[in-house]
Amino acid sequence: LHIGRVVGNSVMETRFRMNFGEPLQVGEMLVVESGTAGERYLVRVMDIEHGADADEMNWMVTKAGQFLRLDALEGECDLNSVKGQLFCTGVCSPLGCVGKEFRKTKSIPHHFSTVRRTTIDDYEFLKRSLGDIQVGNLRSGDQVLDFPVGISGKAIPHHIGIFATTGMGKSNLMKNLALSCMRLRRYGFLVLDPHGEYYDGGESGKKGLKHAGLNDALVVFSSRKLDGPYNTIHVAASEIQIADLENLYEFTGAQLEFMQSAQYRFGETWLTDINDKTVPEITKALGEGKYHEGTINVVKRRLESLFRFDLISRDPKLSITTHIIDCLHDGKVVLVDTSNMYETEELLISTVLSRAIFEKNKALYADKAQFDKIPPVLIALEEAQRVLTEAKGTVFAQIAREGRKFKTGLCAVSQQPKLIDSEIISQFNTLFILGLADKRDREILRNSAKQDVSQLDNEIQMLMPGEALIASPFTPFAVPVKIHLYEEYLTKAAAEGEAKKTFKKTPVGATFY
Ligand SMILES: Nc1ncnc2c1ncn2[C@@H]1O[C@H](COP(=O)(O)OP(=O)(O)O)[C@@H](O)[C@H]1O
Numbered sequence: 001l002h003i004g005r006v007v008g009n010s011v012m013e014t015r016f017r018m019n020f021g022e023p024l025q026v027g028e029m030l031v032v033e034s035g036t037a038g039e040r041y042l043v044r045v046m047d048i049e050h051g052a053d054a055d056e057m058n059w060m061v062t063k064a065g066q067f068l069r070l071d072a073l074e075g076e077c078d079l080n081s082v083k084g085q086l087f088c089t090g091v092c093s094p095l096g097c098v099g100k101e102f103r104k105t106k107s108i109p110h111h112f113s114t115v116r117r118t119t120i121d122d123y124e125f126l127k128r129s130l131g132d133i134q135v136g137n138l139r140s141g142d143q144v145l146d147f148p149v150g151i152s153g154k155a156i157p158h159h160i161g162i163f164a165t166t167g168m169g170k171s172n173l174m175k176n177l178a179l180s181c182m183r184l185r186r187y188g189f190l191v192l193d194p195h196g197e198y199y200d201g202g203e204s205g206k207k208g209l210k211h212a213g214l215n216d217a218l219v220v221f222s223s224r225k226l227d228g229p230y231n232t233i234h235v236a237a238s239e240i241q242i243a244d245l246e247n248l249y250e251f252t253g254a255q256l257e258f259m260q261s262a263q264y265r266f267g268e269t270w271l272t273d274i275n276d277k278t279v280p281e282i283t284k285a286l287g288e289g290k291y292h293e294g295t296i297n298v299v300k301r302r303l304e305s306l307f308r309f310d311l312i313s314r315d316p317k318l319s320i321t322t323h324i325i326d327c328l329h330d331g332k333v334v335l336v337d338t339s340n341m342y343e344t345e346e347l348l349i350s351t352v353l354s355r356a357i358f359e360k361n362k363a364l365y366a367d368k369a370q371f372d373k374i375p376p377v378l379i380a381l382e383e384a385q386r387v388l389t390e391a392k393g394t395v396f397a398q399i400a401r402e403g404r405k406f407k408t409g410l411c412a413v414s415q416q417p418k419l420i421d422s423e424i425i426s427q428f429n430t431l432f433i434l435g436l437a438d439k440r441d442r443e444i445l446r447n448s449a450k451q452d453v454s455q456l457d458n459e460i461q462m463l464m465p466g467e468a469l470i471a472s473p474f475t476p477f478a479v480p481v482k483i484h485l486y487e488e489y490l491t492k493a494a495a496e497g498e499a500k501k502t503f504k505k506t507p508v509g510a511t512f513y
């Protein structure tokens with residue numbers, strides 16, 4: 001059954017007329033059926049306009065005036081008498097020609113082609129390009145279709161961005177990504193959690209990764225007490241490099257020089273040595289008069305604050321990095337809860353872990369047999385704008401630029417993508433775009449998305465929590481999706497699992513490749 005007919009076309013825009021009262025939404029996907037050959041064009045509604053059949057230009061304005069005057073007199077406005085003249089025009093942008101194959105649109109549908117709503121079968125072509133890391137269902141406007149959507153593991157080393165204004169569903173999406181990874185056991189996923197929301201949900205009514213009941217696939221590290229099994233967080237002093245400290249503090253040239261010289265003189269133990277030794281001892285070791293007492297003291301004070309907690313161990317064996325890398329290479333989800341740390345310490349942990357993973361994978365690259373065995377590893381960073389504002393410097397920027405080759409991907413979560421360096425953001429091939437209120441944030445994504453999302457500005461502004469567009473080079477167009485609400489999805493999956501207990505494995509969505 002069709003809802004409208006095409007009234008105007010260019011290759012980039014399809015307009016169609018609908019009868020009065022026919023519901024239509026921005027973001028809805030529709031099918032235009034053209035000619036007798038049954039060519040199908042998939043289009044997405046970008047805008048909706050009012051129209052009326054009338055000879056005078058201002059007929060609608062005049063009519064509205066008549067109605068208002070009638071309202072004032074408390075008279076009856078007879079809308080029925082004009083309904084036949086009224087219509088809406090849907091303004092759509094073509095996504096492509098669908099059928100067995102998907103083709104970009106290079107032609108236009110015939111005049112007066114019929115327009116209808118889509119059915120699941122119309123999306124058959126999409127299955128091939130969607131992936132196994134399931135996050136939600138296909139969405140047309142706000143209608144959720146029974147069609148699972150996920151991203152492919154191939155997307156991991158090409159980096160993933162999750163961008164939305166606060167409250168639009170970033171954390172919920174992260175939990176879904178982690179849940180899928182735990183089920184698949186095919187990818188390593190490191191979740192750095194500075195807000196303490198992923199282990200148990202953080203607040204009442206919310207659920208976390210521990211509630212997934214997949215304990216074999218989840219390894220937890222935390223610096224605060226958790227209700228369940230976890231490991232405490234330690235990194236070895238020998239794993240911390242000057243560059244890591246530079247991420248945390250501003251150093252003057254003299255201070256940097258001093259640290260370099262201390263590293264040269266003391267070797268692996270330089271950090272603990274600066275902390276433990278007195279200023280005269282250090283001066284003596286590095287050469288009298290070479291470094292100002294003030295310089296040494298500033299560096300010492302900063303290290304002191306790092307050593308204050310039981311975070312940095314002098315014993316390299318006490319470090320968690322090797323354990324974490326092993327778990328990731330075993331296809332597990334590793335959650336590192338740093339929610340009770342100060343920002344400096346939290347960033348230090350994130351930096352040291354990320355560097356260790358990246359360098360391990362890089363080292364394995366030399367041995368092809370070994371390298372082929374390791375799964376892609378995804379490192380998720382909250383508030384990613386903090387460490388990705390500059391194209392150079394941090395290990396995160398380095399991973400964004402070089403990680404692809406070494407099976408190491410970043411998953412940047414941010415409410416302010418505009419603060420991320422544009423060169424870095426262009427390295428993020430898969431973007432989850434959720435509701436974004438800020439115009440400049442949307443602009444940045446428009447410019448860096450691997451698909452043309454320039455026409456989706458209306459839609460992105462109207463997205464509700466959990467509604468997203470996935471732009472990636474792996475799909476033919478930006479795919480609209482409704483992310484599962486994690487809590488609801490867990491309950492539903494548990495109920496389904498109960499019902500299908502006779503099966504060996506719960507069929508969880510479809511696996512596409
Ligand atoms: N996929 C979704 N479906 C339904 N509601 C959602 C969805 N994602 C988020 N929400 C709602 O929005 C709230 C905020 O989501 P959250 O993931 O914490 O946002 P953010 O991390 O972006 O601030 C959630 O508590 C939930 O009520």
Ligand SMILES: [Mg+2]
Nearest residue numbers: 167170171172
């Ligand atoms: Mg959040």
